[in-house]
Every structure is written in structure tokens, then in C-alpha cells.
Amino acid sequence: MLKKVLIANRGEIAMRVARGCREFGVASVAVFSDPDAGAPHVRTADEAFPLGGLTPAESYLRGDAIIEIARRVGADAVHPGYGFLAENPEFAGACAEAGLKFVGPTPDAMRALGSKTAARKRMQAAGVPVVPGTVDPIPTAEQAAKIALEIGYPIALKAVSGGGGKGMRVVERPEDIETSFRQASSEAQASFGDAAMYLERLVVRPRHVEVQILADEHRNAVHLGERECSIQRRHQKLVEESPSPVVDADLRARMGEVAVRAAQAVGYTNAGTCEFLLDSDGSFYFLEVNARLQVEHPVTELVTGIDLVREQLRVASGEPLGYGQDAIVQRGHAIECRIQAEDAANLFFPSTGRVVAVHEPSGPGIRIDGALEAGQAVTPYYDPMLAKLIVWAETRDAAVKRMRRALGEYLVLGVKTTIPFHRWLMEHPAFVAGDMDTGFLERHWTPSAAVPDDLAELAALVAVVAAHRSRATIRPAAQANGADGTEDRWLSFARRSGLRVP
Amino acid sequence: MLSRRAQIGSRCFGGGPRDEGYVSDTGEGTRYQVTVGGRVMVVDVAERDDGGLVAAIDGGDEIALRVTSGPLDRLLTLLAGGRSVAALVGPSADGTTVVVDGEAVEVVVRDERAVRLASVAADGRAGVVETSVKAPMPGLVVAVHVEAGQQVAKGQALVVLSAMKMQNELNARDDATVKEVHVEAGQTVDQGQTLITFS
Numbered sequence: 001m002l003k004k005v006l007i008a009n010r011g012e013i014a015m016r017v018a019r020g021c022r023e024f025g026v027a028s029v030a031v032f033s034d035p036d037a038g039a040p041h042v043r044t045a046d047e048a049f050p051l052g053g054l055t056p057a058e059s060y061l062r063g064d065a066i067i068e069i070a071r072r073v074g075a076d077a078v079h080p081g082y083g084f085l086a087e088n089p090e091f092a093g094a095c096a097e098a099g100l101k102f103v104g105p106t107p108d109a110m111r112a113l114g115s116k117t118a119a120r121k122r123m124q125a126a127g128v129p130v131v132p133g134t135v136d137p138i139p140t141a142e143q144a145a146k147i148a149l150e151i152g153y154p155i156a157l158k159a160v161s162g163g164g165g166k167g168m169r170v171v172e173r174p175e176d177i178e179t180s181f182r183q184a185s186s187e188a189q190a191s192f193g194d195a196a197m198y199l200e201r202l203v204v205r206p207r208h209v210e211v212q213i214l215a216d217e218h219r220n221a222v223h224l225g226e227r228e229c230s231i232q233r234r235h236q237k238l239v240e241e242s243p244s245p246v247v248d249a250d251l252r253a254r255m256g257e258v259a260v261r262a263a264q265a266v267g268y269t270n271a272g273t274c275e276f277l278l279d280s281d282g283s284f285y286f287l288e289v290n291a292r293l294q295v296e297h298p299v300t301e302l303v304t305g306i307d308l309v310r311e312q313l314r315v316a317s318g319e320p321l322g323y324g325q326d327a328i329v330q331r332g333h334a335i336e337c338r339i340q341a342e343d344a345a346n347l348f349f350p351s352t353g354r355v356v357a358v359h360e361p362s363g364p365g366i367r368i369d370g371a372l373e374a375g376q377a378v379t380p381y382y383d384p385m386l387a388k389l390i391v392w393a394e395t396r397d398a399a400v401k402r403m404r405r406a407l408g409e410y411l412v413l414g415v416k417t418t419i420p421f422h423r424w425l426m427e428h429p430a431f432v433a434g435d436m437d438t439g440f441l442e443r444h445w446t447p448s449a450a451v452p453d454d455l456a457e458l459a460a461l462v463a464v465v466a467a468h469r470s471r472a473t474i475r476p477a478a479q480a481n482g483a484d485g486t487e488d489r490w491l492s493f494a495r496r497s498g499l500r501v502p
Numbered sequence: 503m504l505s506r507r508a509q510i511g512s513r514c515f516g517g518g519p520r521d522e523g524y525v526s527d528t529g530e531g532t533r534y535q536v537t538v539g540g541r542v543m544v545v546d547v548a549e550r551d552d553g554g555l556v557a558a559i560d561g562g563d564e565i566a567l568r569v570t571s572g573p574l575d576r577l578l579t580l581l582a583g584g585r586s587v588a589a590l591v592g593p594s595a596d597g598t599t600v601v602v603d604g605e606a607v608e609v610v611v612r613d614e615r616a617v618r619l620a621s622v623a624a625d626g627r628a629g630v631v632e633t634s635v636k637a638p639m640p641g642l643v644v645a646v647h648v649e650a651g652q653q654v655a656k657g658q659a660l661v662v663l664s665a666m667k668m669q670n671e672l673n674a675r676d677d678a679t680v681k682e683v684h685v686e687a688g689q690t691v692d693q694g695q696t697l698i699t700f701s
């Protein structure tokens with residue numbers, strides 16, 4: 001049984017894990033970089049210790065410093081969250097050497113999955129379907145051109161050490177292959193320290209569907225159904241839901257069985273995700289296993305009722321799952337919108353600055369996993385995700401309507417967010433019909449910076465009321481407040497401090 | 503079905519019942535010039551005896567406004583012609599940001615005195631407009647695709663900036679001639695730093 005878990009992460013996922021620890025009866029320890037000294041995750045954990053540093057490389061990626069803190073504070077486990085050190089087998093190994101339980105798969109399983117070409121070979125051997133393509137890294141752009149011609153265009157160029165769309169490029173035409181190869185390869189070198197690339201046939205208009213798996217250390221494994229993650233931009237997911245609108249019980253059982261087989265092929269333990277491309281004909285291909293808790297794990301939690309962080313902690317404690325596949329039942333529908341500090345109308349440009357005020361939705365079926373609060377600085381050092389807005393309802397239709405309602409209540413002042421994009425998406429007929437693939441955004445999103453007349457008038461009225469009231473408060477009290485002649489000083493203070501409109 | 507938003511516009515407004523105690527008070531009204539997304543509106547506001555306000559956009563129908571709470575933590579809620587509105591309001595670089603109906607809208611509100619001042623200031627500045635490309639966020643310049651003296655076409659890639667783990671291409675907003683390139687690849691830039699100026 002674990003007693004104290006160090007959380008080697010920041011932001012919403014560090015808070016999610018700390019809350020899970022609290023509920024599971026395990027103490028939690030946060031670490032933080034210099035810019036994060038006042039961040040919400042620091043307060044959510046039971047204890048917190050500074051890592052120092054500004055950039056991730058100077059802070060959350062310093063495995064040695066993190067392990068040193070864990071030992072010093074008497075932690076017996078490390079939860080990596082996602083990103084940073086979550087899929088780093090050296091870090092997982094170093095934790096084990098330091099006598100710390102790593103909440104995730106073993107270094108060996110991670111290594112087997114970390115290199116996509118190695119993973120592909122293992123999966124093919126285990127009878128898991130994969131997309132036609134190369135297995136080994138391609139040394140030169142000229143060879144890439146030759147192989148691509150054999151496989152057929154369009155093709156996808158992928159970094160061997162990449163993931164999440166980083167270091168991946170789609171090439172539509174033979175004349176672009178050599179340039180794209182060199183660019184992608186140099187990006188891969190810069191991002192991952194490894195320029196090796198491989199290529200695959202691009203499945204046209206695929207859906208991105210992934211299966212959540214849970215495996216204990218006693219050879220028991222189950223799947224928790226699928227998540228549809230086809231709403232993406234540059235291979236970064238923006239919206240996820242469970243179940244997928246097109247996966248029926250039969251397909252779910254087949255994908256789930258393959259996902260469990262893929263996990264067992266590498267001796268996988270703890271929570272993980274098997275990503276697939278789902279073709280329009282119902283055939284599906286293994287993409288990769290994400291050896292960690294996913295950003296989008298809450299949609300699975302909401303439809304299965306299973307707390308994935310608690311299960312991670314149970315498995316890491318050595319407990320058996322204690323249930324089989326029959327116990328996993330999906331109920332209702334869940335959708336997650338990633339609220340990012342980005343200006344969707346302007347090519348999803350990052351929007352940095354300070355969050356001045358936040359008004360979050362609440363009420364039936366709403367869950368917010370976020371580290372978003374007034375006063376918070378949004379810096380270019382970290383991922384632009386501010387919060388995840390997740391809704392659950394009995395049907396997909398009801399969940400879409402609930403998401404519209406929640407997005408309408410969500411007000412963020414200070415940085416631009418993707419909330420307007422999500423509002424557009426939730427009204428889009430193709431999305432509402434469940435008709436989507438990974439090219440949805442490129443095809444349908446036509447951003448406009450124009451402000452519709454009705455919105456302009458509404459905003460004008462609000463701004464004028466605010467300006468007019470701030471004028472009123474600087475008038476002599478007797479005039480502004482009638483015969484009484486006094487204004488409540490608290491009210492006056494609240495007006496002035498709450499509203500300074502030039 | 504009309505969206506809720508559509509019902510509030512000045513042209514759509516006026517069908518609903520007016521609040522009791524409504525008193526027209528145009529004599530003591532204040533005129534504001536409001537700019538939203540390139541549209542300039544004239545909004546007349548007058549105070550009513552019951553403490554509420556009445557507004558008219560571009561001389562259109564009068565809209566009764568009643569503040570129901572705030573501003574506290576910048577949240578301002580009001581009834582606009584009976585419609586319930588919740589908004590966050592705060593200062594921005596050029597004016598005011600109003601977050602309402604899930605959208606963040608930039609608004610510039612000026613009373614008549616400010617309008618007169620602005621027009622005097624504009625006269626003094628006339629003819630010295632110089633356009634430039636500034637860094638929209640802090641980041642690393644990955645590539646510079648143009649050089650001084652080069653003609654660029656609208657939409658042409660100028661600079662690639664890497665920030666928040668993404669590479670972002672900055673493009674020309676119009677046809678122009680590059681006057682000067684102020685940065686080079688590999689350089690770190692701050693938000694608002696001038697990257698390129700046009701002649």
C-alpha cells in the first residue's frame with residue numbers, strides 16, 4: 001500500500017492526481033518551477049517543494065532533482081502525470097533504483113512502446129493490425145521518396161521518437177516528399193534529439209479512436225471502451241468523447257480485444273491507451289500505445305464510473321484489479337472540450353498574458369479539470385491548455401446540448417481562449433450528426449474575426465453600462481445617491497476596484 | 503427559433519414589455535461613441551428615476567438596462583430589455599474587453615469629450631503611419647523568409663516564430679515592401695517586439 005506519492009507534473013493533471021491521492025488516502029507531494037510558485041497545483045497537494053528553473057528543461061524535466069526531493073520527503077511513489085517525464089523509461093528506471101514505485105508501466109514496457117518502429121514490429125508479431133508502411137527508420141530523403149512511391153500517396157512521415165503529432169508530416173504529392181522529409185527530420189532532431197523518421201500510408205479520412213486499458217501486475221487486463229478524438233488541429237486533440245458515435249458493441253469488443261492484446265504483448269501494467277485509426281469501412285489500425293494517463297481520461301471515467309487515478313494507485317500498490325471485462329459497462333455519453341489559451345479565429349495563435357477574471361460553468365453533469373484562476377499568468381513555457389470542460393448526459397444529443405449550455409456560461413477575461421471555437425463546433429451540423437474524421441477542422445473551420453451585429457450591440461451595451469457606472473461613482477455622493485447623501489463605502493470600493501474602464 | 507442573442511439587437515428590440523416606472527430622461531442623457539470590430543455606434547444613455555438606465559443604439563429603439571449585480575470580480579450582470587446578460591468586463595490595451603455569450607469582444611467606449619480629443623490628436627499624427635509586424639507572443643525566431651527591400655504579397659510567409667511548442671507562421675496582411683528586418687533566426691523575442699517594418 002502506497003503512503004506518499006510525489007507528483008512530477010504541474011497544472012490540471014497534477015491537481016487531478018493530488019485529488020485522487022486525497023480520496024484514496026495517500027499523501028501527495030507537489031513540485032514546482034519558479035513561474036509556478038503560486039500555481040494552483042502547489043496548493044492542491046499536501047506538501048510542495050520548489051524545483052527552481054524557468055523552462056521545463058530546468059524544472060519538470062529534471063528527473064534527478066525530482067527523485068532527490070521524493071527521497072528527502074519520504075515519498076514511496078512517483079506519479080508522472082502526462083507529458084514531461086511520463087513516458088521516459090530512464091526516469092522510470094531511476095525511480096525504481098531509488099526505491100520509488102513509478103505509477104505507470106515498467107521501463108521495459110515503455111521502451112518496447114517508445115520507439116514507434118519497435119512497437120510496430122512487436123504489434124505485427126502479436127497479430128495487431130497496422131497501417132502499411134516501413135518498420136525501420138529511413139536514412140535519406142531519396143529513399144523516403146522511393147518507398148513512398150511503392151506504398152502510394154498520400155503518406156505520413158513520422159518521427160521515430162515523436163508523438164502527439166510532433167514531428168509528423170503529411171505528404172500529398174511526390175514532388176514534396178524530399179523537402180518534407182528534411183524539414184520533419186530536422187524538427188525531430190530539435191524536439192527529441194533524434195532525427196530518425198519512418199513513413200506510412202495515410203488512411204484517408206480516418207477517425208482517431210483510442211481504447212483505454214487497465215492492467216494490473218497479476219496479468220489481469222481489461223479495456224474501458226473507446227474515446228473518439230477526431231477533432232484535432234495539427235494532430236493535437238481539441239475535443240474528445242466517449243463512446244464514439246460510430247463504434248457499436250461488436251466493433252468495441254474487437255478493438256478492445258486487440259488493445260488488451262497489444263498491452264499484453266509488451267507486458268504492460270497500469271493505465272494506458274491504445275490509439276487506432278478507424279477507417280470508414282470499419283477496419284482499424286494500431287497507431288501507438290500511450291504509456292500514461294491521457295489528457296482525455298475523464299470522458300472514460302464519466303461513462304464507466306471508474307476512477308482511473310484511483311485504479312492507477314491501486315495497481316501501483318500491487319493490488320489485483322478484482323474485476324473482469326464483464327464488470328465494465330458504459331452508460332450515457334461524455335464530451336470533453338480542451339479550453340486552450342489560443343485565438344482560434346487567428347490560426348489558433350497562442351495567447352499569453354494574465355487571466356484577469358474567470359466565471360466557470362456549474363450545475364448538472366459538468367466537470368471542470370483545470371488550473372485556471374484569476375491572476376494566473378499564461379506563459380509561453382508550458383502547454384496552452386487552461387482547463388478541460390467535461391460534460392456527461394444520458395445521450396450524445398443531450399451531452400452536446402449540455403456542452404453548449406456550459407460553454408455559454410464559461411467566461412474568461414484576460415487571454416483569448418478556444419471557447420468560441422467550441423461553441424461553433426457544438427452547433428456544426430456535421431459534428432452534431434457525429435460525422436467527423438481527423439480532417440474535420442481543415443475542411444470545416446472557417447474562422448472569422450468579424451463580430452456579428454447582434455454580438456457587437458450586446459458588447460457595446462455592456463461596455464457602455466460599465467463606463468457609465470464608473471463615471472457615476474466619481475460624482476459627488478449627494479448627487480449620485482439622492483437625498484440620503486451617503487453611499488455605502490464598501491459598495492463604492494467594490495465598484496471602483498472591480499471595474500476600471502478607461 | 504431565434505437565438506437569444508438575436509433578440510437583443512436594437513432592430514429586434516422593443517417588442518417586450520417595458521419595466522414599470524419607466525421615465526424618458528433624454529434631457530440628461532450622455533452620448534457615447536462605441537467602436538466594436540470596425541463598426542462605430544452612437545449609444546445614448548439616460549438615467550431613470552428608479553436607478554436603471556435606458557439606452558438607444560444609433561438612434562434606434564430605447565432599451566431598458568438594469569444592473570442586477572456587480573461589478574464584483576469584474577462580473578457584471580444586467581437585464582437588457584428583459585434579457586439576462588452575464589459579462590466579464592476589463593480594460594485592454596486599446597479599450598475594454600467584454601466577455602459575453604462565450605466570446606471576448608474588444609470595445610472602445612468614448613464619451614463626447616474623448617471623441618473630440620481623439621480627433622485633435624489624429625490630426626496631428628496624420629500621414630506618419632508606418633506598418634510593422636510585431637511578435638504576437640514571446641518566442642524564438644525559427645526562420646526569416648524575407649529581406650529588406652523585398653516586395654511581399656498578401657498572405658506571404660514572413661517569419662516563423664516558435665512558442666508554446668508550436669511553430670507559427672507570421673504572414674503579410676497586405677501587399678507591401680519590406681523596409682527593414684529587425685530580427686534573425688535563432689533570436690528570442692518578447693511579445694510586442696517589432697520584427698519587420700514596411701515602407
